[in-house]
Amino acid sequence: xxxxxxxxxxxxxxxxxxxxxxFDLIERGARMFDSVVIAIAASPGKSPQxxxxxxxxLVKTVCAPLSNVKVIGFSSLLTTMMHEQGATIxxxxxxxxxxxxxxxxxxxxxxxxNPELESVFLTPAVExxxxxxxxxxxxxxxxxxxxxxxxxxxxxxxHNHYTS
Numbered sequence: 001x002x003x004x005x006x007x008x009x010x011x012x013x014x015x016x017x018x019x020x021x022x023f024d025l026i027e028r029g030a031r032m033f034d035s036v037v038i039a040i041a042a043s044p045g046k047s048p049q050x051x052x053x054x055x056x057x058l059v060k061t062v063c064a065p066l067s068n069v070k071v072i073g074f075s076s077l078l079t080t081m082m083h084e085q086g087a088t089i090x091x092x093x094x095x096x097x098x099x100x101x102x103x104x105x106x107x108x109x110x111x112x113x114n115p116e117l118e119s120v121f122l123t124p125a126v127e128x129x130x131x132x133x134x135x136x137x138x139x140x141x142x143x144x145x146x147x148x149x150x151x152x153x154x155x156x157x158x159h160n161h162y163t164s
Contacts, residue, residue, distance in 0.1 A: 006034045006035065006086075007033045007034045007035075007088075007089060008033065008034065008035045008036075008037060008085060008086055008087035008088070008089065009029055009032070009033040009035070009036050009037070009087065009089040009090070009091040009120065010036075010037045010039050010078075010081070010082050010085060010087045010089065010090055010091065011025065011026060011029060011036060011037070011038050011039065011090075011091040011092070012039040012040075012041060012074075012078050012081075012090065012092075013038075013039075013040065013041065014040065014041050014043045014046055014048055014055070014133070015038070015040050015055050015058075015059055015133070016043075016046075016048040016049055016050055016055060016133050016137070017050060017055065017058060017133055017136060017137070017150060017154045017157070017158060018055070018058055018059045018062050018133075018150070018151070018154060019128070019131045019132070019133055019136055019149055019150050019154075020128050020131060020148075020149055020150060020151070021093065021095070021124045021128035021129075021131040021132075022093070022133075023062055023063070023151070024124055024125050024128050025091065025093045025122050025124065026038060026063060026066065026069060027066065028122060029091045029122065030066045030068050030069055032120075033068075033089065033091075034068065035068050035069075035070065036066075036068060036069045036070070036091065037069075037070050037071075037072060037085050037087060038059050038063065038069060038070070038071045038072070039072055039073075039074050039078070039081055039085075040052065040055050040056055040059060040071065040072065040073045040074070041073075041074060041075070042073060042074070042075040049137055049161065050157070050158075050161060052073045053073075054157065055073075056071055056072075056073050058151075058153060058154050058157055059071045061151065061153050062151045062153070062154065072085075077113070078090070078110060079110055079113040079114045079117065082114070082117065083114070088116050088117055088118060089117075089118050089119075089120055090107070090110060090117060090118070090119045090120070091120050091122065092106075092107075092119060092120070092121050092122075093121070093122055093123070093124060094121045094122070094123055095123075095124055095129055095130075095132070096129075103119070103121065106119075107119035131149050135149075136149050136150060136158070137158070140155075140158040140159065140161075140162055141162050143162075146158065
């Protein structure tokens with residue numbers, strides 16, 4: 001049934017940096033929804049290693065093959081930004097059971113702020129289930145090989161960040 005409504009999903013996060021696990025979810029989300037907005041949070045409280053502009057540019061590079069994906073930065077409430085984007089679907093990834101409780105809390109809080117919002121959870125492909133931005137940053141910081149975990153330009157950006 002086509003009701004003429006465009007299903008816009010927002011995949012929010014800090015993407016510090018974007019990993020192959022993130023891209024796996026973005027790619028699958030792009031097949032499921034009319035449009036996917038990758039919303040990169042400024043998150044100064046989390047003290048990201050890469051500045052917002054760098055994170056936006058890296059996500060744009062990685063997602064370039066996906067025509068229905070848009071990348072933006074934001075520093076407002078997620079629910080406010082979603083309203084501005086005309087989106088009602090929040091796309092999130094669950095790597096492990098330990099992620100579920102926190103994600104459920106966020107989903108319920110977002111729905112309390114806007115009852116029209118729905119959270120959709122995707123699990124990663126097995127080969128990406130252990131990847132996290134935190135682990136990627138730590139390996140990169142210590143000079144390890146992160147090439148199997150991230151896009152080549154992300155690996156280069158982290159290498160340059162930690163060796164400069």
